[in-house]
Amino acid sequence: MTTHVDPANPWVFSTRELGRRAGAMRAFHRDVPAPGDDRRIGLDVLAVPPGATIVLDVRLESVTEGVYVSGTASAPLAGECARCLDDLTDHVTVEIGELFAYPDSVTDETTDEDELPRVADDHVDLEQTVRDAVVLTLPLAPLCSDDCPGLCPECGERRADLGPDHGHETLDPRWAALRERMPN
DSSP states (O other): OOOOOOTTSTTEEEOGGGTTOTTOEEEEEEEEEOOOGGGOSBOSSEEOOTTOEEEEEEEEEEETTEEEEEEEEEEEEEEEOTTTOOEEEEEEEEEEEEEEEOTTSHHHHHSOTTTSOBOBTTEEEOHHHHHHHHHHHSOSSOOSSTTOOOBOTTTOOBGGGSOTTOOOOOOOGGGHHHHHHSOO
8 A cells, every 4th residue: 555645744754865785874853843632642631732843853764675764853742630630731851763665675574664654755743652652651640749648538639738637527327317307
């Protein structure tokens, strides 16, 4: 199956200058906008905001079986603390290292299509590669601080805002009838 790419897409890099000469290399620095909500980079609780600038510093190197892409991607993150639900921001820099197989190469013929990306029309599309690298580095439960006390399970208020004497009286339901008969 041949995939076509849009060369105008900022995530797409041309490999034409490399040819198929093993060892040919080209470096790129590119600022690309993060995709919108439908193709969001991240998790539900922490992600790259849509439209935020992702900085790509990558090298494309021609190897026998394809084009090896290496480098870094840096991006801002926004989300919420998994304990207290406060907004939080962060920054992530991930290492990228991915082989894009040439069409009709041994690697192309011996791997499944979802196993390895492919060079398509002399271009490589780095969006999925960057997405995978970012998602793998994100915490599943991001915290605003390591010692975040979270929310009170009874009233839902932030424990950090509540005093040390905060508590909720819990009455065993079996004693509720007696409490109603007690004088105030």
